[in-house]
Amino acid sequence: MSRTEERDPFAPIQTSPRFATTFAGLGAVCAVAAVVTGMAPVFGPVGMALGLIGHVKGSRYGMPAAVLAGVGMIIGMSIIMYLR
Numbered sequence: 001m002s003r004t005e006e007r008d009p010f011a012p013i014q015t016s017p018r019f020a021t022t023f024a025g026l027g028a029v030c031a032v033a034a035v036v037t038g039m040a041p042v043f044g045p046v047g048m049a050l051g052l053i054g055h056v057k058g059s060r061y062g063m064p065a066a067v068l069a070g071v072g073m074i075i076g077m078s079i080i081m082y083l084r
Helices: 020-036 040-057 062-083
Strands: none
Touching: 020 040, 020 062, 040 062
């Protein structure tokens, strides 16, 4: 690409799909851990970050894993509040 050509800022970035599904899988595991363990404020954001990293790297499971981690965090924190 030469200097005179402008790149579309909304075009997808070409990234290496290495470990993309692994990041999404770890995000889903963190979502389950957020519900099961009492550490939802820790595992929820970590799971969302891992899911989003997987999504950006090209995994089709990345965004669902991030959403699942967010929902898992909400459910886990609700359980924590209910049990106290």
